[in-house]
Amino acid sequence: MRVKIVRVAQGKQSTLSHLYIDGIFQCYLLEDKIRADKILKQTAIPMGDYQLIVNSWGGMNTKYKNLMGKVHEGMIEIDQLPNFDYVYIHIGNTYLQTAGCPLTGFGFELINGDYQVTHSRKAYDMVYPKLLKIAKSKENQISIENNFQF
Structure with a gap:
């Protein structure tokens, strides 16, 4: 399976992707x-090809295990990023909650010049098992690309 993040719009402090x-x-x-x-915890991931891994040792694992129960086997981490550590795909709605990580959503809004995602938990619940399967496989590649002009 091939995983791709395609960036489609940029707000003042936020980036919206598919x-x-x-x-x-x-x-x-x-x-x-x-x-x-790069500004620590305020910068999007660089374009490129990386790996998805399952991180079961970080601090967010306890929170997500309590939230999701047996379904949670570890955080989905984008690994081998230059100058970035512990970048997880996770739940959240605004750029203030990203700390450099992609947040899931089924919808989006543009408010005061910045994007927000909506229905984050529902989107995460749907995509987590798929990403987990990929992260545990040999075909655990993810690519990140921009599809707009700055």
Whole structure:
């Protein structure tokens, strides 16, 4: 399976993306603003090809295990990012909740010049088992690309 994040719009401090698995749209993603120079916990992931892994040792695992129960086997982490650590696909609605991580959503809004995603938990519940399966496989690649002009 092939996972792709395609960025489609940028707000003042936010970036809106589409998540695809095998070419099929899954949900929206929200990240921080794309920046030439990284600002810790305020910068979108660089374009490129990376790996998805299952992280079962980070602090968010306890929170998500309590939230999701047996379904949660670990956070879906985008690994091998230059100058980024512990980048998870997770639940949240605004760029203030990303800390450099993509947030899931079934809808989006543009409010005061920034994007927000909606129905984040529902989107995460739907996409998590798919991403978990991919992260546990040998075909655990994810690509990130921009599809708009800055």
